Amino acid sequence: xxxxxxxxxxxxxxxxxxxxxxxxxxxxxxxxxxxxxxxxxxxxxxxxxxxxxxxxxxxxxxxxxxxxxxxxxxxxxxxxxxxxxxxxxxxxxxxxxxxxxxxxxxxxxxxxxxxxxxxxxxxxxxxxxxxxxxxxxxxxxxxxxxxxxxxxxxxxxxxxxxxxxxxxxxxxxxxxxxxxxxxxxxxxxxxxxxxxxxxxxxxxxxxxxxxxxxxxxxxxxxxxxxxxxxxxxxxxxxxxxxxxx
Amino acid sequence: xxxxxxxxxxxxxxxxxxxxxxxxxxxxxxxxxxxxxxxxxxxxxxxxxxxxxxxxxxxxxxxxxxxxxxxxxxxxxxxxxxxxxxxxxxxxxxxxxxxxxxxxxxxxxxxxxxxxxxxxxxxxxxxxxxxxxxxxxxxxxxxxxxxxxxxxxxxxxxxxxxxxxxxxxxxxxxxxxxxxxxxxxxxxxxxxxxxxxxxxxxxxxxxxxxxxxxxxxxxxxxxxxxxxxxxxxxxxxxxxxxxxxxxxxxxxxxxxxxxxxxxxxxxxxxxxxxxxxxxxxxxxxxxxxxxxxxxxxx
Amino acid sequence: xxxxxxxxxxxxxxxxxxxxxxxxxxxxxxxxxxxxxxxxxxxxxxxxxxxxxxxxxxxxxxxxxxxxxxxxxxxxxxxxxxxxxxxxxxxxxxxxxxxxxxxxxxxxxxxxxxxxxxxxxxxxxxxxxxxxxxxxxxxxxxxxxxxxxxxxxxxxxxxxxxxxxxxxxxxxxxxxxxxxxxxxxxxxxxxxxxxxxxxxxxxxxxxxxxxxxxxxxxxxxxxxxxxxxxxxxxxxxxxxxxxxxxxxxxxxxxxxxxxxxxxxxxxxxxxxxxxxxxxxxxxxxxxxxxxxxxxxxxxxxxxxxxxxxxxxxxx
Numbered sequence: 001x002x003x004x005x006x007x008x009x010x011x012x013x014x015x016x017x018x019x020x021x022x023x024x025x026x027x028x029x030x031x032x033x034x035x036x037x038x039x040x041x042x043x044x045x046x047x048x049x050x051x052x053x054x055x056x057x058x059x060x061x062x063x064x065x066x067x068x069x070x071x072x073x074x075x076x077x078x079x080x081x082x083x084x085x086x087x088x089x090x091x092x093x094x095x096x097x098x099x100x101x102x103x104x105x106x107x108x109x110x111x112x113x114x115x116x117x118x119x120x121x122x123x124x125x126x127x128x129x130x131x132x133x134x135x136x137x138x139x140x141x142x143x144x145x146x147x148x149x150x151x152x153x154x155x156x157x158x159x160x161x162x163x164x165x166x167x168x169x170x171x172x173x174x175x176x177x178x179x180x181x182x183x184x185x186x187x188x189x190x191x192x193x194x195x196x197x198x199x200x201x202x203x204x205x206x207x208x209x210x211x212x213x214x215x216x217x218x219x220x221x222x223x224x225x226x227x228x229x230x231x232x233x234x235x236x237x238x239x240x241x242x243x244x245x
Numbered sequence: 246x247x248x249x250x251x252x253x254x255x256x257x258x259x260x261x262x263x264x265x266x267x268x269x270x271x272x273x274x275x276x277x278x279x280x281x282x283x284x285x286x287x288x289x290x291x292x293x294x295x296x297x298x299x300x301x302x303x304x305x306x307x308x309x310x311x312x313x314x315x316x317x318x319x320x321x322x323x324x325x326x327x328x329x330x331x332x333x334x335x336x337x338x339x340x341x342x343x344x345x346x347x348x349x350x351x352x353x354x355x356x357x358x359x360x361x362x363x364x365x366x367x368x369x370x371x372x373x374x375x376x377x378x379x380x381x382x383x384x385x386x387x388x389x390x391x392x393x394x395x396x397x398x399x400x401x402x403x404x405x406x407x408x409x410x411x412x413x414x415x416x417x418x419x420x421x422x423x424x425x426x427x428x429x430x431x432x433x434x435x436x437x438x439x440x441x442x443x444x445x446x447x448x449x450x451x452x453x454x455x456x457x458x459x460x461x462x463x464x465x466x467x468x469x470x471x472x473x474x475x476x477x478x479x480x481x482x483x484x485x486x487x488x489x490x491x492x493x494x495x496x497x498x499x500x501x502x503x504x505x506x507x508x509x510x511x512x513x514x515x516x517x518x519x520x521x522x523x524x525x526x527x528x529x530x531x532x533x534x535x536x537x538x539x540x541x542x543x
Numbered sequence: 544x545x546x547x548x549x550x551x552x553x554x555x556x557x558x559x560x561x562x563x564x565x566x567x568x569x570x571x572x573x574x575x576x577x578x579x580x581x582x583x584x585x586x587x588x589x590x591x592x593x594x595x596x597x598x599x600x601x602x603x604x605x606x607x608x609x610x611x612x613x614x615x616x617x618x619x620x621x622x623x624x625x626x627x628x629x630x631x632x633x634x635x636x637x638x639x640x641x642x643x644x645x646x647x648x649x650x651x652x653x654x655x656x657x658x659x660x661x662x663x664x665x666x667x668x669x670x671x672x673x674x675x676x677x678x679x680x681x682x683x684x685x686x687x688x689x690x691x692x693x694x695x696x697x698x699x700x701x702x703x704x705x706x707x708x709x710x711x712x713x714x715x716x717x718x719x720x721x722x723x724x725x726x727x728x729x730x731x732x733x734x735x736x737x738x739x740x741x742x743x744x745x746x747x748x749x750x751x752x753x754x755x756x757x758x759x760x761x762x763x764x765x766x767x768x769x770x771x772x773x774x775x776x777x778x779x780x781x782x783x784x785x786x787x788x789x790x791x792x793x794x795x796x797x798x799x800x801x802x803x804x805x806x807x808x809x810x811x812x813x814x815x816x817x818x819x820x821x822x823x824x825x826x827x828x829x830x831x832x833x834x835x836x837x838x839x840x841x842x843x844x845x846x847x848x849x850x851x852x853x854x855x856x857x858x
């Protein structure tokens with residue numbers, strides 16, 4: 001068996017007296033589709049922020065692609081192939097939709113040793129990505145012209161433009177209609193088929209169940225379950241702590 | 246200039262008096278800062294124009310005092326509603342123009358900087374750059390307790406300031422609106438559940454913060470003669486104290502103010518008054534660089 | 544337009560301005576023009592940090608005065624020609640900008656703004672208490688009356704400032720069109736998202752503070768020679784801080800054109816007000832304009848013109 005792509009061990013984070021994450025262990029293999037669920041305030045977003053370098057964990061380690069991420073800043077982690085989308089879309093408001101996608105190409109893909117995209121390459125990749133997420137007719141628009149679901153797609157496309165090995169999608173579907181949720185799930189599965197490992201953090205159970213090959217449950221900063229979705233969902237502890245509420 | 250090593254030779258009574266003077270000064274600084282502790286510390290509105298409003302308060306106290314002979318502190322209490330209304334109007338403009346549009350950082354800062362500057366220049370145009378002062382029975386005499394010298398000019402502002410701080414602390418912790426103000430920064434959702442509009446709560450809080458400037462201004466002109474650019478020195482002081490005290494804590498503000506007062510008092514006693522302005526800003530730079538959550542922050 | 548073409552064009556315009564003023568033959572125009580040019584450099588420099596990355600610098604006066612006082616220091620220690628002093632002033636201010644940025648830029652934007660305000664007062668107190676550079680009373684420099692081949696010294700200083708303005712505008716425009724400017728825009732829009740997209744935000748912000756501070760120092764370096772005399776209250780004057788914020792804000796912060804327009808308008812206005820009414824009224828107008836523009840026309844004159852043109856094209 002090969003080493004996992006992402007390996008978190010004993011991860012701990014506290015805010016003052018509040019323990020947000022308590023000794024989290026988690027391994028994600030290359031190519032996997034993992035769903036991460038938990039009630040509000042269970043520490044999901046804190047976990048994402050610790051993996052991506054937005055927050056600094058007090059204890060434990062995060063290893064990615066065989067390398068420890070300790071001390072690396074968020075942008076350095078992105079350079080190493082770890083991309084995220086934000087819970088609330090955070091587009092670059094003064095750049096066009098295509099301009100948003102150019103940022104990770106210029107600052108991440110071109111920062112990797114041995115790759116250099118020319119301006120024409122970048123334009124071609126932008127167009128391809130926009131087609132993939134169905135935003136090709138909005139390329140020259142500013143983000144403020146986009147609808148909710150288009151904003152989510154831009155958020156995912158921008159994360160993808162960094163050509164990551166692992167994509168962490170933080171509540172990419174909150175507030176969307178059922179058809180739009182299906183649309184996004186389809187996109188994520190499409191990304192996964194192109195070889196990108198994905199961790200999906202989500203509240204909408206139907207989406208998580210149809211997407212995930214494996215389900216991880218966080219409650220009050222602790223991991224209480226980790227396994228195939230149908231097994232996890234029947235776990236009495238999960239039912240009590242999360243689904244029963 | 247003396248060197249710190251010579252401190253041991255300083256007479257005991259000079260040391261004690263520097264300490265007392267620092268405490269009195271610090272208490273007064275708390276009155277100037279408490280407005281910033283509310284606006285910047287609690288509401289996250291970087292109102293760098295606050296010292297400008299304090300100077301405005303000084304000039305109003307000066308005009309009424311010289312024309313009609315009223316006590317500056319009483320004048321400032323009478324002016325509270327006017328400053329409250331001014332604060333409410335400014336918040337409304339700030340909210341409509343910057344906060345709601347999500348442009349509060351760059352343009353909001355420029356807005357308050359512009360207000361500070363306009364206030365200062367307008368005062369220069371009307372009153373010139375001469376120092377102005379007020380008359381009151383307690384400006385001049387001192388109480389002497391042993392070797393300690395307590396000038397009433399400092400003691401009265403100190404007591405008024407402590408009363409202001411205590412009143413605000415009671416208001417913020419004991420009343421419904423006060424608690425809503427404390428909650429507004431952390432949890433807007435909870436606030437909505439309490440059926441309070443965040444905008445309204447913030448407007449009240451900001452108006453109160455400007456109202457405190459009326460009192461702080463009267464205290465300032467009792468302590469020292471005032472000219473329009475004096476406000477600038479206070480920008481560093483108020484933010485240094487506010488950050489030292491841990492952003493938004495009223496008791497923290499008082500402690501931070503006392504610490505800075507003592508530090509400045511010792512600096513001017515032992516090094517000379519020309520170095521005093523740098524103390525506050527130096528402290529501010531150090532705190533920002535190394536301890537941005539304040540000395541008592543986590 | 545390519546950068547080299549732009550620089551060439553700027554130089555041609557600058558040469559034309561110089562020739563025109565010489566042709567008019569009024570020496571006051573050189574003296575007043577110097578101030579306008581100085582503000583073009585200051586406003587452009589401020590905008591590289593403030594307009595492009597969104598970080599407000601209230602301490603323009605500090606960086607300007609650093610340039611002026613490094614000239615005073617070298618003038619006493621080992622006299623050097625003014626162009627060299629401009630380079631030194633730029634290096635000193637650039638280094639201070641870098642240090643300042645390193646201390647405060649890891650925090651929220653407001654702390655940087657307050658920190659720059661603090662820096663100005665700390666430096667002013669240091670200079671006021673430093674006898675070698677004249678202390679509170681200030682210092683004189685002896686400036687030559689004439690320069691060979693050129694004529695009056697004021698024309699020489701005017702030319703130097705004109706060259707600095709061309710350099711500053713070319714740098715600003717160059718940044719806008721480069722990958723650097725692209726990165727700056729992402730910082731202004733959303734710093735967290737910029738990091739997540741791989742933008743090294745701290746490094747870019749430090750580059751911006753260094754370039755911006757350096758240019759301000761360069762603008763300040765010839766100042767003692769312009770007046771023949773410098774005292775702390777003049778070099779650290781609040782009007783430098785206000786003007787270098789007001790000019791880009793009023794002109795428009797998103798491109799190099801805005802600070803240029805703002806500086807020409809406001810500096811000319813103040814020169815005119817100083818002569819005809821009073822300099823206080825001039826700066827009061829600047830303050831009122833600043834407040835009005837940030838409330839009513841957040842994109843400045845450039846934004847107003849663009850909006851007007853779009854409306855005209857639409858109808």
